[in-house]
Structures are given as C-alpha cells and as structure tokens.
Amino acid sequence: MNWISNYVRPKINSLFSRREVPENLWTKCPECGTMLFHRELKDNLNVCTSCDHHMALSPRERFADLFDGGIFTEVAVPEPLADPLHFRDQKRYPDRLKAAQKSTGEYGAMLVAEGEMARTPIVAAAQDFAFMGGSMGMFVGNAIVAAAERAVALRRPLILFSAAGGARMQEGILSLMQMPRTTVAVEMLREARLPYIVVLTHPTTGGVTASYAMLGDIQIAEPNALICFAGPRVIEQTIREKLPEGFQRAEYLLDHGMLDRVTHRKQLRDELIAITRLLLGLPPAVKGELPPPDQPILTAIQSQPAAGPAQ
Incomplete structure (x- = not known):
C-alpha cells in the first residue's frame, strides 16, 4: 500500500481544492448585463444597481x-x-x-x-x-x-x-x-x-x-x-x-x-x-415609532365625551 498516494495526496488535494460556489449567488441584469450579487440585489428590491432596471x-x-x-x-x-x-x-x-x-x-x-x-x-x-x-x-x-x-x-x-x-x-x-x-x-x-x-x-x-x-x-x-x-x-x-x-x-x-x-x-x-x-x-402617516402616551393623558382622552352634531 502506497500511503503517500492513497492517503497524503488526497488529503492535501482536499485542503487546497477549489470550493464549489452555488450558481444562484449572482444574477445577470437582462438590460445592461451587469452581474449582481444576490444579497445586494435583494436589498435593492430587485432593481439593478447599475442601470436601475426593475426586475420581477x-x-x-x-x-x-x-x-x-x-x-x-x-x-x-x-x-x-x-x-x-x-x-x-x-x-x-x-x-x-x-x-x-x-x-x-x-x-x-x-x-x-x-x-x-x-x-x-x-x-x-x-x-x-x-x-x-x-x-x-x-x-x-x-x-x-x-x-x-x-x-x-x-x-x-x-x-x-x-x-x-x-x-x-x-x-x-x-x-x-x-x-x-x-x-x-x-x-x-x-x-x-x-x-x-x-x-x-x-x-x-x-x-x-x-x-x-x-x-x-x-x-x-x-x-x-x-x-x-x-x-x-x-x-x-x-x-x-x-x-x-x-x-x-x-x-x-x-x-x-x-x-x-x-x-x-x-x-x-x-x-x-x-x-x-x-x-x-x-x-399623513407619521414616520418612525411614536412612544406610547402617558397613562394620565390617555385616561383623560378616553374619558372625554364624544362631540355631538353642530348646532
């Protein structure tokens, strides 16, 4: 048994072999042909960062x-x-x-x-x-x-x-x-x-x-x-x-x-x-999260009578 050929060489090859890269990491823009990284494209709502093309x-x-x-x-x-x-x-x-x-x-x-x-x-x-x-x-x-x-x-x-x-x-x-x-x-x-x-x-x-x-x-x-x-x-x-x-x-x-x-x-x-x-x-909508109102203010608002029809 040649332990160098059967054990050492495969072990070295496995350490330095090229890692397989998934095929779906990059998307080609159909408009300009730019290769876009999938995370960057997702963060940009599937809009090309190069030509602004809106993908599906x-x-x-x-x-x-x-x-x-x-x-x-x-x-x-x-x-x-x-x-x-x-x-x-x-x-x-x-x-x-x-x-x-x-x-x-x-x-x-x-x-x-x-x-x-x-x-x-x-x-x-x-x-x-x-x-x-x-x-x-x-x-x-x-x-x-x-x-x-x-x-x-x-x-x-x-x-x-x-x-x-x-x-x-x-x-x-x-x-x-x-x-x-x-x-x-x-x-x-x-x-x-x-x-x-x-x-x-x-x-x-x-x-x-x-x-x-x-x-x-x-x-x-x-x-x-x-x-x-x-x-x-x-x-x-x-x-x-x-x-x-x-x-x-x-x-x-x-x-x-x-x-x-x-x-x-x-x-x-x-x-x-x-x-x-x-x-x-x-x-208009308020941007951001508003803090909850103080309890005394909230109680006062809830206890107010409803407005009646205009006289």
Whole structure:
C-alpha cells in the first residue's frame, strides 16, 4: 500500500481544492448585463444597481416590503375546476399547472393578503409572472373577487399589483369571462366608496390591461414597464410602420394621460401610503415609532365625551 498516494495526496488535494460556489449567488441584469450579487440585489428590491432596471418580484417579496414588518395574512381564494376544457398541447394542462406550482411554490398566479401599511389596514393582491406568465384564468378571477369582497367586508382599500401576459389560452372562453367578472368586482369597491389603486408592473398586457388593470382610481406604474393590449411587434407587423421610441412603455403612457404616476420601486411604498391615507381622509402617516402616551393623558382622552352634531 502506497500511503503517500492513497492517503497524503488526497488529503492535501482536499485542503487546497477549489470550493464549489452555488450558481444562484449572482444574477445577470437582462438590460445592461451587469452581474449582481444576490444579497445586494435583494436589498435593492430587485432593481439593478447599475442601470436601475426593475426586475420581477414575486408576490411574497412585494408583500414583505409593502406590509408593516413584512407581516400579512393570506386571504383564501376558492379553487376553480382543474381542467375544464381538457386542454392539451405539448403537455396536458394539469401537468403545466403542477410544474408552475412546483417552481413558484404558489397554488395560482395571484396572491391575496390583508395587513397594515404604515398602520393603515389594507387588502392587497399581486400577480406572479413566473406562474405561467401571470396569465389570467379562473383562479385569478376568483382571487380578485375574493380580494374585493374582503375589502368591502372590512371597509379597506384594495391595492393590486398587475403582471401578466394576458388571458390563459388553456381555459379558452372561461378565461375571457374573467374580464367582465373582475370589472364587476371593481364596481363593488366603487359602490362601497373604497379606494382601488393599481400598480402596473412589467409586463401588463392583453385582457388584463383591458379589464381590472386599467380601472383603478389611481394608476401607478413602475419605470419602463410594458403596458399594452397588443404588443409593439404585433402592431408594427400590422400597420407596417416603425413605432415611436418607448411606445407602450410606462413613461410614454404617462405623457399621453393613461397613467397618474410612474414611481420607482424604492419610493413606491411611501407613495402608496400617502395616496391611500389621502383617499381615506386620514392625516399623513407619521414616520418612525411614536412612544406610547402617558397613562394620565390617555385616561383623560378616553374619558372625554364624544362631540355631538353642530348646532
């Protein structure tokens, strides 16, 4: 037995061998190609530190930044029929759903939650573009109806983050029926005189744009988000003309009156707080934690009689 070859050499190699580096530590920006360290990117809310490109955020990542302390409670969404049309292309529709559920960890393409934003109670819904392109199917329709009903029941505003490639073709006409269905859900909020704020993220297209995504009391978009019904390539091929620079991007739509604001992701929470409290008739939110009042002062305030109607 050659102990140098069989023991000493492997031991030395193990000490000086190159450590394996996980593949998910770096992310390449799709806009400028800069390699971004995962912690730095996460701390910057998935916004490129080099070119300011806004990358996709999952609903849970959005809610972690939106709600106070990242604490929220999920709102239950009724489950639709699994495969109403028995659709099959290269794969069976149930197989595609299972693959999307496994990769995202979510049951459907939208997450609904309730919680507080700067101590302002709200209901929020967010689409997940990673789940089959965030396509609008029966589950998304059920989620928006559930969010609207919950907001009306609790007398809270609804904030919706859209990100979708349009209606889900695997559900055919049933997916298109979600357009009037979600419009009715938005009308429920209007009748209850509750704010409905939409944040359009990249991309928001197709039947989603033609329904609930453009019906907000306030329309906000993230920078350079693609917002359209038919995409620019389809329009160019149809009219056979070159489209203007930045056509159907958030800044272009803002200039042409289709949006109220284009807001950077890092300022989005503060803006949503200000707008929500303004629409609810509440005073501006106080930044930071205030110390609790002294007990005698608190007792005096609670013992004051309620003000009666003006004479």
